Amino acid sequence: MSAPRSRIFEPLPTTVFTVISALAQAEGAINLGQGFPDEDGPEEIRAHAARALLGQSNQYPPMRGVSSLREAVAGANRRFYGLTVDPAQEVLVTSGATEAIADCFFGLLNPGDEVILFEPVYDSYGPMIALAGGHAVPIRLEPPDFSLPREALARAFGPRTKLIVINSPMNPCGKVFGDEELGFIAKLCVEHDAYALCDEVYEHLVFDGRRHRPLMSFPGMAARTARIGSAGKTFALTGWKVGYVTAAAPLLETIAKAHQFVTFTTPPALQEAVAFGLGFPESYFEGLSVRLQAKRDRLSSGLREIGFEVLPCAGTYFVTAGYGRLALGEAAEALCKRLTREAKVAAIPLDAFYTDGLGRPYLRFCFCKREDLLDEALRRLGGCLARDRK
Ligand code: PMP
Ligand code: GLN
Numbered sequence: 001m002s003a004p005r006s007r008i009f010e011p012l013p014t015t016v017f018t019v020i021s022a023l024a025q026a027e028g029a030i031n032l033g034q035g036f037p038d039e040d041g042p043e044e045i046r047a048h049a050a051r052a053l054l055g056q057s058n059q060y061p062p063m064r065g066v067s068s069l070r071e072a073v074a075g076a077n078r079r080f081y082g083l084t085v086d087p088a089q090e091v092l093v094t095s096g097a098t099e100a101i102a103d104c105f106f107g108l109l110n111p112g113d114e115v116i117l118f119e120p121v122y123d124s125y126g127p128m129i130a131l132a133g134g135h136a137v138p139i140r141l142e143p144p145d146f147s148l149p150r151e152a153l154a155r156a157f158g159p160r161t162k163l164i165v166i167n168s169p170m171n172p173c174g175k176v177f178g179d180e181e182l183g184f185i186a187k188l189c190v191e192h193d194a195y196a197l198c199d200e201v202y203e204h205l206v207f208d209g210r211r212h213r214p215l216m217s218f219p220g221m222a223a224r225t226a227r228i229g230s231a232g233k234t235f236a237l238t239g240w241k242v243g244y245v246t247a248a249a250p251l252l253e254t255i256a257k258a259h260q261f262v263t264f265t266t267p268p269a270l271q272e273a274v275a276f277g278l279g280f281p282e283s284y285f286e287g288l289s290v291r292l293q294a295k296r297d298r299l300s301s302g303l304r305e306i307g308f309e310v311l312p313c314a315g316t317y318f319v320t321a322g323y324g325r326l327a328l329g330e331a332a333e334a335l336c337k338r339l340t341r342e343a344k345v346a347a348i349p350l351d352a353f354y355t356d357g358l359g360r361p362y363l364r365f366c367f368c369k370r371e372d373l374l375d376e377a378l379r380r381l382g383g384c385l386a387r388d389r390k
Pocket of ligand 2: 017035036
């Protein structure tokens with residue numbers, strides 16, 4: 001007897017993050033594949049959660065999120081970006097950005113609606129769009145510079161375009177969309193009466209003195225943007241799964257309707273702790289990006305020494321490294337698996353984030369790891385690739 005299967009999920013493999021993490025574990029490899037820090041975020045936040053868990057109610061909190069967190073999210077929007085947000089009407093707490101993404105597609109799309117998205121693309125968007133009956137329209141940004149193909153983008157907008165998804169800073173390629181690019185996108189949204197879903201989970205992981213600027217702050221965009229953040233990234237607590245959506249009241253209302261049937265609520269103690277964390281002084285947020293930037297530089301220079309072509313990375317947890325010059329003659333996925341087995345270092349093929357399977361010779365390495373681990377990974381990779389050349 002065969003089990004019933006959804007036509008959306010049936011053809012999809014287990015995610016590349018899970019496959020590579022499982023292989024890394026089986027091989028005892030250093031996992032620079034899946035994006036998660038190997039050191040937990042601030043102890044004060046975890047202690048706050050522990051106190052809330054023992055001292056406060058553990059029953060269903062309000063559907064849109066506890067008021068302290070909704071106020072903290074509104075406060076962070078004001079403090080970091082000058083956005084005025086009503087915590088009662090314009091903020092929704094979700095079980096991670098992953099749920100927020102699903103809620104936005106379920107709440108905003110009808111069958112036949114088109115959604116423009118940029119490849120390399122985060123893997124949860126496509127299946128959730130399909131489940132909502134939408135049609136994904138991919139625009140490909142290509143290495144080495146991942147620049148915006150403006151003409152192709154303008155051509156992709158049409159009468160059926162309901163949404164565009166912008167993930168900036170962008171996983172996997174570390175691109176941070178510039179003001180001019182965002183202005184161009186904002187203009188297209190206004191002209192075509194389209195909405196924007198902004199996955200800004202890496203908003204505080206931006207390097208080299210740059211600052212994140214939400215598309216929501218551009219002219220005409222406040223009423224047509226849903227902006228998603230994640231405590232997982234902002235506080236290095238990826239297992240917590242606390243996310244938040246900021247959107248104008250009419251947009252948020254329909255997104256919240258999807259949320260009420262997807263998870264309904266998110267653990268209240270974790271919400272209280274994240275509210276506390278969002279009130280941290282500027283030094284926390286600066287320290288976070290400064291420390292990560294140093295890790296980016298450490299891994300990037302080591303990869304360059306081994307012979308990889310390391311592309312610029314303006315934000316996120318990830319660097320992209322080209323291996324064309326190493327002349328390994330291997331497809332990226334096979335190389336990732338071999339490096340996991342032989343070098344005991346795991347990475348993710350960049351091609352996993354494209355739907356065309358062209359075979360781009362690039363790997364994504366995650367650098368939010370302890371320095372000694374990054375050094376050991378580099379030593380292992382260097383040794384393995386040197387043996388290859390003999
Ligand atoms: N969007 C992007 C681009 C991500 O990299 C991640 C990381 N998993 C998520 C969304 C999901 O975030 P969360 O863990 O809060 O669900
Ligand atoms: N966002 C993380 C990454 O890109 C992992 C997400 C996941 O495992 N689903 O590696």
